[in-house]
Amino acid sequence: MTQDDLAIRVLLVEDNPGDGRLVELALTESPAEPFDVSRVNRLSEALDALARAQYDVVLPDLTLPDCPPEVTVARVAAASPLCRWLCSPATKTSSSAAR
Numbered sequence: 001m002t003q004d005d006l007a008i009r010v011l012l013v014e015d016n017p018g019d020g021r022l023v024e025l026a027l028t029e030s031p032a033e034p035f036d037v038s039r040v041n042r043l044s045e046a047l048d049a050l051a052r053a054q055y056d057v058v059l060p061d062l063t064l065p066d067c068p069p070e071v072t073v074a075r076v077a078a079a080s081p082l083c084r085w086l087c088s089p090a091t092k093t094s095s096s097a098a099r
Contacts, residue, residue, distance in 0.1 A: 007036040009053075013046040013060040013076075014039060023059065043067040043075060050079040058085035 010027060014020035020039050027035040038055075040046050043064050050058070060076050062069040069087075076085055 007034040008057060009055045010035050010037045011046060011049055011055040011058045012037055012039040013041075013043065013058065013064065013072075015041045015061060015064055019061075043072055047075060047079050050076075050083075055080065055083055058083055060085065060087055062087050 012020060012023055012027075014023065020041075024037050024039055027037050038049060038053075040049055043060070043066050046058070046060065049055075058076055058080060060072050062072055064072060067075070073087065
């Protein structure tokens with residue numbers, strides 16, 4: 001069995017390049033577990049990826065431009081019912097928090 005066979009396959013759905021890169025780096029540089037991270041920018045791309053390949057975990061951004069949060073959750077769950085997924089709640093930016 002190779003290291004790739006042992007890797008946890010993660011589908012990261014994130015439209016912000018900086019945030020996506022930070023999550024990707026945190027996972028791929030983890031000393032605890034090997035992660036194989038695939039990243040897409042939109043829910044539509046995520047659904048295509050889920051139809052083509054098997055993932056162990058889906059990490060969807062809930063503030064995607066092509067779908068409201070409740071629809072994102074429902075569509076990811078329907079597309080991959082046996083896959084685990086984790087959603088991080090949106091946080092307020094400093095500009096919106098100041099209002």
